[in-house]
Structure formats: C-alpha cells, structure tokens
Amino acid sequence: MKFLVPLGFTLMTLLPxxxxxxxxxxxxxxxxxxxxxxxxxxxxxxxxxxxxxIVIHDWRGLSDETKRRAxxxxxxxYIAFAADVYGKGVRPxxxxxxxxxxxxxxxxxxxxxxxxxxxxxELLKQPQVDPTRxxxxxYCFGGTxxxxxxxxxxxxxxxxxxxxxxxxxxxxxxxxxxxKVLALCGADDPFEKPEDMKxxxxxxxxxxxxxxxxFYGHAVHAFTDPGVDAxxxxxxKYNAAADRRSWxxxxxxxxxxxxx
Amino acid sequence: MKFLVPLGFTLMTLLPxxxxxxxxxxxxxxxxxxxxxxxxxxxxxxxxxxxxxIVIHDWRGLSDETKRRAxxxxxxxYIAFAADVYGKGVRPxxxxxxxxxxxxxxxxxxxxxxxxxxxxxELLKQPQVDPTRxxxxxYCFGGTxxxxxxxxxxxxxxxxxxxxxxxxxxxxxxxxxxxKVLALCGADDPFEKPEDMKxxxxxxxxxxxxxxxxFYGHAVHAFTDPGVDAxxxxxxKYNAAADRRSWxxxxxxxxxxxxx
Numbered sequence: 001m002k003f004l005v006p007l008g009f010t011l012m013t014l015l016p017x018x019x020x021x022x023x024x025x026x027x028x029x030x031x032x033x034x035x036x037x038x039x040x041x042x043x044x045x046x047x048x049x050x051x052x053x054i055v056i057h058d059w060r061g062l063s064d065e066t067k068r069r070a071x072x073x074x075x076x077x078y079i080a081f082a083a084d085v086y087g088k089g090v091r092p093x094x095x096x097x098x099x100x101x102x103x104x105x106x107x108x109x110x111x112x113x114x115x116x117x118x119x120x121x122e123l124l125k126q127p128q129v130d131p132t133r134x135x136x137x138x139y140c141f142g143g144t145x146x147x148x149x150x151x152x153x154x155x156x157x158x159x160x161x162x163x164x165x166x167x168x169x170x171x172x173x174x175x176x177x178x179x180k181v182l183a184l185c186g187a188d189d190p191f192e193k194p195e196d197m198k199x200x201x202x203x204x205x206x207x208x209x210x211x212x213x214x215f216y217g218h219a220v221h222a223f224t225d226p227g228v229d230a231x232x233x234x235x236x237k238y239n240a241a242a243d244r245r246s247w248x249x250x251x252x253x254x255x256x257x258x259x260x
Numbered sequence: 261m262k263f264l265v266p267l268g269f270t271l272m273t274l275l276p277x278x279x280x281x282x283x284x285x286x287x288x289x290x291x292x293x294x295x296x297x298x299x300x301x302x303x304x305x306x307x308x309x310x311x312x313x314i315v316i317h318d319w320r321g322l323s324d325e326t327k328r329r330a331x332x333x334x335x336x337x338y339i340a341f342a343a344d345v346y347g348k349g350v351r352p353x354x355x356x357x358x359x360x361x362x363x364x365x366x367x368x369x370x371x372x373x374x375x376x377x378x379x380x381x382e383l384l385k386q387p388q389v390d391p392t393r394x395x396x397x398x399y400c401f402g403g404t405x406x407x408x409x410x411x412x413x414x415x416x417x418x419x420x421x422x423x424x425x426x427x428x429x430x431x432x433x434x435x436x437x438x439x440k441v442l443a444l445c446g447a448d449d450p451f452e453k454p455e456d457m458k459x460x461x462x463x464x465x466x467x468x469x470x471x472x473x474x475f476y477g478h479a480v481h482a483f484t485d486p487g488v489d490a491x492x493x494x495x496x497k498y499n500a501a502a503d504r505r506s507w508x509x510x511x512x513x514x515x516x517x518x519x520x
Contacts, residue, residue, distance in 0.1 A: 187461065187473070201447065204477060211477035212505065213447070217464060218471075245472065248512050256505070 019045045021074050023067065026081075027088070030118035037088040038062070038119060041070045042079040042128045051133035051157075051258040052079045052123050054149075056116065056142030058225065059102035061086045065227055069139070076251065079128045083119030085112065085145065095231060102141045109169055113152040116145055120154050133157055133258045135179070137250060138164060140222055143183075147200075150179040150209075157257040158182065160250045162224050163189055168199035177204075181211040182253045184246040186219030190235035214249055216242035279305045281334050283327065286341075287348070290378035297349070298379060299327050299342040301334040302388045311393035311417075311518040312339045312383050316376065316402030316409075318485065319362035321346045325487055329397070336511065339388045343379030345372065345405065355491060362401045369429055373412040376405055380414050393417055393518045395439070397510060398424060400482055403443075407460075410439040410469075417517040418442065420510045422484050423449055428459035437464075441471040442513045444506040446479030450495035474509055476502035 023041035030036060039062065042050070053073045057066040062084045070080035085105060086092070092101050105112040116136075124131050135158045138146040143164020150159050153175025161183045171177065181204060185192060204211040219242035221235050222228040226243075228236050283301035290296060299322065302310070313333045317326040322344045330340035345365060346352070352361050365372040376396075384391050395418045398406040403424020410419050413435025421443045431437065441464060445452060464471040479502035481495050482488040486503075488496050 181477075187465070187471075201475075201477075205447070209477065210501070211447075213475045213477075215461075215473045217441075217461075217469065217473075241470070245512070245516070249509070252505070252508050252512065 019043050019075075021071055023071060023074070026122065028118060028122040030114050032114070034115075035088040036084040036115065036118060038084045038122060039067050039070060039082040040079065040123075040126060041067070041074040041082075043074050043077060046077060049130035050077060050079055050128060051135070051254070052081060052126070052129040052131075053254065054116075054119050054123055054134070054136040055080055055082045056085065056119075056136060056138030056145040056149075057082065058140035058142055058222070059098040061091050061098075061101060063091075065225060066139075069137070072247075073137075076254075078254070079123070079126060081119060081123040081126070083116060085115045085142075095233070106141070106144065106165070109148055112145060113148050113172060116149045117152060117154065120149065120156075135159060135254060135257060138162065139224060140164065147181070150177045150181060151175065153178065158253060160184065160253060162246055163192075163221055165191060165196075166200040167196035168203040177207055177209045180253075180257055181209055182249065183211070183213045184249060185213065185215050186221060186223050186239070186242065187215040187217050188219060189221045191221050212253075214246070216245060279303050279335075281331055283331060283334070286382065288378060288382040290374050292374070294375075295348040296344040296375065296378060298322070298344045298382060299330060300339065300383075300386060301327070301330045301342075302339040303334050303337060306337060309390035310337060310339055310388060311395070311514070312341060312386070312389040312391075313514065314376075314379050314383055314394070314396040314409075315340055315342045316345065316379075316396060316398030316405040317342065318400035318402055318482070319358040321351050321358075321361060323351075325485060326399075329399070332507075333397075336514075338514070339383070339386060341379060341383040341386070343376060345375045345402075355493070366401070366404065366425070369408055372405060373408050373432060376409045377412060377414065380409065380416075395419065395514060395517060398422065399484060400424065407441070410437045410441060411435065413438065418513060420444065420513060422506055423481055425451060425456075426460040427456035428463040437467055437469045440513075440517055441469055442509065443471070443473045444509060445473065445475050446481060446483050446499070446502065447475040447477045448479060449481045451481050472513075474506070476505060
C-alpha cells in the first residue's frame, strides 16, 4: 500500500538531484585560546540559511563516526558542526586514552562547557546557518555534553542525548535551561545508574524544562555505534533497531523544534 | 526551508483528493456470545487490503473520542476497529460508572482478554484488512488492554499503550508475546506506580519482548484526551505537546512494524 512508505524516504526524495555535501575541517578556539579543529558540513544545493545542529563526539574524540553523523544531518538539510572538545591534534587511539580524555572533561564541567560554547559560537559564524534555529546532539560522552550545553544556558532550541551519562549538575552562574531535552537511552545500559538518572530527571522537572526520555528495551551503552563491538567493551554494543529508532526520534524532535 | 516541513503533512498530501472515510457500527460477540458493538472505519478511496489497527477505549467505554482516534488512523491509510470491551449498550456516563466498568475488567483479565480477542477476530473478517499486518493501540484502561492482548498471544505486529496502567501479569496459558511493545507514558502520571512499572519492564525484559518506553516530562494521566479536563479528575490532564509527540511516536512505530 503506497501510503505507508517509511516517512524518511518521502522526505529524502524532496532533495534536489544536484544535492552535494560540502564538508571541511575548520580551525577555531575557545575563550582561553585553546586551538580546536571541528568539521562543518552542509548541502551546497540548498540556498539561504538553514537550521544548524552541533554534534558532540563520543569519548574517542572527533572521529570518522562523528563526521558520518554530521553528514547524515547535512543530508537532512541542516548545517552540521562536529565540535572538537579535546583540542586540535588530540585524537586518542586506545581505550585507556579515550577514558583519560573523557574523564578530564567529565571532571571539569566548566572546561567541558567552555569547549562546547566555542563550537556553538563558531557555528553561528557560518553564513549558511539560521542563528535562531540551532540544536545539539551528542553520543555517549557527547550525550552528557549536550546536557551541559543546556545547563550553560546556550540559546539552543533543543538538545538530543544518545546514551549519554546523565546525572544532576549545577547550571552555569546566571544560566537557565532554554533548550528542550530529548534523552535516548538503552534500557539495559550498565553505565546509567538508576539513582543518577532519577536525579537528572528531577532536575529537569524542578527547572520546568520541556523534556522527554526514551528507553530502548535490551539496548546497552553505545547502541548507535557500529564500531563499538570491535572494542570489546563490556556493556557496550551496537543495536540496529535502537539505532534506527533513536535517529527517527531525533528527526521528529528537530522537525518540531525548528518549525517554531 | 522547504526540506524541513513536518513529516506528517508530507504523507497526508499523498492521499488522493477523493479520500472519503467510511465509518460504521458493527455488531459482533465474544466466545461466550456476549453482544458487542464496535466501530470500523477505513478510507474508501484506497483499494485492496491494508494494515489494521484495533483501538481499545479508555475507562469511559467506546466513545466519540475513541471514534475520533479510529478516524485519525483511517486517514493515515489503515483500517481501524474501535473495540467494545464493555458490551453493546454499556456506555457509562459518570465517573463512578467509568470506575465500576473498568474495575470489572481490570479485575478479570481473562474476561478482558476474551473481549479484546473478539475485536481482533472481528477485524480479521473485514475484507479491507491485510490479516498479516495488524496492531492495537489503547488509551488509559485500553493502554492496559493492549498489553493484555500481547499477553494473550494474539498475532499482532505491535501494540501501543498510551498512559496505560502497566504492571506484570501472567500470560495466557500456552501463549508467548508476539507483538512489539511501545509504551507512551506521562513522567508525572500519579496512577503509574514506579514498582509496577518496574515489574512491567522486567517482564518484557525476561520474555525478550521488543519494547520501548517513552516518558513525557510534566505529563500526567490521560495526556492525550482533550475532554479529560472537564471531568476534574486529580492527576489527569490534557497535554498538547505530549499528545502530538506520542501520536508521532505511534506513527513511526506503525510504519516500522507494518513495513516488515
């Protein structure tokens, strides 16, 4: 029955045949002058400003997987900016290095937020972006990171956390959370402690944040990452159904927040 | 930017201009001969079999609100069947009567399941239905009910529970759960006890059911029902954002399970 084709394909057919992604590395820096190297990508066949989506990488740092997600967003018609939290040239290559870098920023939320704020500011400089319609998505470490961006009071329409480590943390001084929040979680993620999740939700409730939390049954940590299985990390595994469904949930969310 | 129109509108434009809903009451009965009166609706402009969706009513019984949801499903291209759990002519009109009827079936799950099985069997008799692609959705009392249909082992592709009372219950003798499960919940629903929800989820986990649970922040019981506010029930309130989002989540779910 032709009326029930998957919605995603319907939208894709609206892209002009000449659609061509333009992706490039971009040098920028944070407020303290630390050099950072991000990646910006957009569809050159679209003219005029469009909503922007920042992508915060997982604990590996800005990788091909981060860029793949940015490209997927650009194909949806957005301008995507893959942020570099760790710094230019800081591209850890082993599990201990992943943990060391991620731990540094998890343990210093002010620094974490400063690095993310720099990405937000850099995205706003791009001529293709509609500065009134910006969101952020992030994976694992970056799934924690996008919530930190919201707590930093950035003028984001929304943030999407994919299997992020979620807990309660103080807002930046003088900040209020402006972003709507969508948290996409593995129901069996062993890195998500129930008491931390409860505190996370309570903070959003108390702060009157517009939030949604989705649990995907049987999914564990890093369920969106096709490359994670090769790392043999206990409690982290790719889950194709949860990957597909969480991406669809993100699409619905972005369509909603950017239509306002 | 034209690429970011809400997906729903894109799909609707595929419906032919001559689309005309045909809705009618239908008499049927359960295995014990109890007379029931449901409502079937489909788009007459669509030819050939199409997926079917059973709608299980809330504690008020089969009402105009139930029919409204069935009509919405028919507009999406499905054939919808609004089930009658309470029985022909049993249309309670007050809160005490709602509670009495709903309590009767909540307290007798075998009877509840028998009434729902009758609806499933009746839907399969309709010439417009593709019997291999059937799902069920339900609200409040009916949100409990669709989980009971899954526990009854019916050959459903999926069930969607909107603010249903959820807990653990034994399966019907010899049954396995074949349906995928999507539970759409108000994060602040006071009728949803955390320990019951935990038991519900544990049962799905143990039985290896493909499930997803969504919590809508600040939403309480009956968040999809525009008419609930007039009843002045503590802990029950319409929430437009949660209504819109949960409907979209259902659409994505139906598109996924019926495409297989």
